[in-house]
Amino acid sequence: MRPLISIIIPTFNRDHLIIDTIISIMNQSYNNWECIVVDDGSSDFTEKEVNELIAIDRRIFYYKRPQNREKGANACRNFGYEMSKGDYINFFDSDDLMHADKLDLQMTMLEKDQADFNVCQTLVFSGEEHTVGELRFPFLKSDDPLNDFLAHKIKWLTQAPLIKKQSLNKFNLKFNEKLQQSQEFEFIGRMLYHQLSYSIIEKPLVYLRKHDDSITYGKVTSPKIISSFNARYYFVNDRNSALSLNARSSLCKELIALYTTALKNRKSFKRQDLANMYERLRNELSSNKEKELLWCLKISFKYLDRGECFKVRLQAMQ
Known part of the structure; x- marks a missing residue:
């Protein structure tokens, strides 16, 4: 059997979007995965909607962020990571979509090259047609990843990498729960600081939804x-x-x-x-x-x- 992949999704009041996200995971050609949804205190029908999908697919798990943990997506990601059983991790957002072959293509590449993680391209879309849009960041390859990432010469978001869990554990890499912005920049920067190796798939395997309330495009405070x-x-x-x-x-x-x-x-x-x-x-x-x-x-x-x-x-x- 191929390795278990844990997909970790923080969510807050996304009952109108998270179902499409989870369905895109259920439609993966790679079958050995678990999807861990961690709710940050939603007041809508998120719990009901997710539980209806759990009744269909037992690979999906729903948790509520413990009250003693910091509010926010980062604490939810860390808690989901603690609950995960997979050998590989894919952090994801509750409003975005996966290409049907994302997990299979990235795992195949990692099994071949033994890198610490694999990163793919991300396509930004708005409206209903998620396969039409533009690349979020065109450049992923670098001979000096840390410095080029910090200088924005290369870039990717949290949804793109499939990461070997052992590599994260080696350096105790978790999300900074005090940050409300740039947490991805800081987290990926620390991965590269510790010289985690990566390979690339130059194909959009993540579809990033652009809307006013998205994690990536939300209001500045x-x-x-x-x-x-x-x-x-x-x-x-x-x-x-x-x-x-x-x-x-x-x-x-x-x-x-x-x-x-x-x-x-x-x-x-x-x-x-x-x-x-x-x-x-x-x-x-x-x-x-x-x-x-x-x-x-x-x-x-x-x-x-x-x-x-x-x-x-x-x-x-x-």
Whole structure:
């Protein structure tokens, strides 16, 4: 028998979408899988809808996030991982769809090349026709995966990789439950930091649904801005020795942009959060000129409600 694959899906109030997602899994040409749905506290008919599918296919399991776990998709993913029995893991979202041969094609490749994970292309769609759209990120291949990923030269989302569970366990790789945005960026970045090897299938095997309430395309909030900032700061600060100059430059420019966005919307932020972002960013700037520009950026938005010129000049120095 071929290896068991655990598909882990966090969900919240997606009863109108999750059924299509699970059906795309039930239609897989690869048969040895389990689908673990972890509910983050839905108030709709998600539980009822999923249980109706469980009655048809016992490979599907439904859990509710334990009350003592952090609310959010990341805690749901981690809990689902703890419940999983598979040798391989595919994290997935409750509004997206799988190509019917996704699991089979990726497992066949992994059985052949013995990489830690395999990644495929992702097609973005809106409306009813999921096979028509555009590639989310065209480039997946790199000779320097960590730095190219951090600099956005290559990219993929959580749904795309099929990952060897043993490789995740080796480095205790889990999702950061404190993050509300950029958790995929941070998680995959840590995978590449630990030099997990990967192979590629240059074919769209994931169909990413684009809508206002999607995990990928949802609204931006202050906790999400802070999370995006913290995810990038982790690599600049804690993993700096592994970064190329280009990757560090790209991350610093993003930190400056995120801090500027926070300043523009400062009424939505706690004063301490803005202060923490300022101090962290200041500590990563190497010259007094850069620190002066950062101070000017902060003061300009505080008193004049503008300061884009300082952001542009500061980014140009990175």
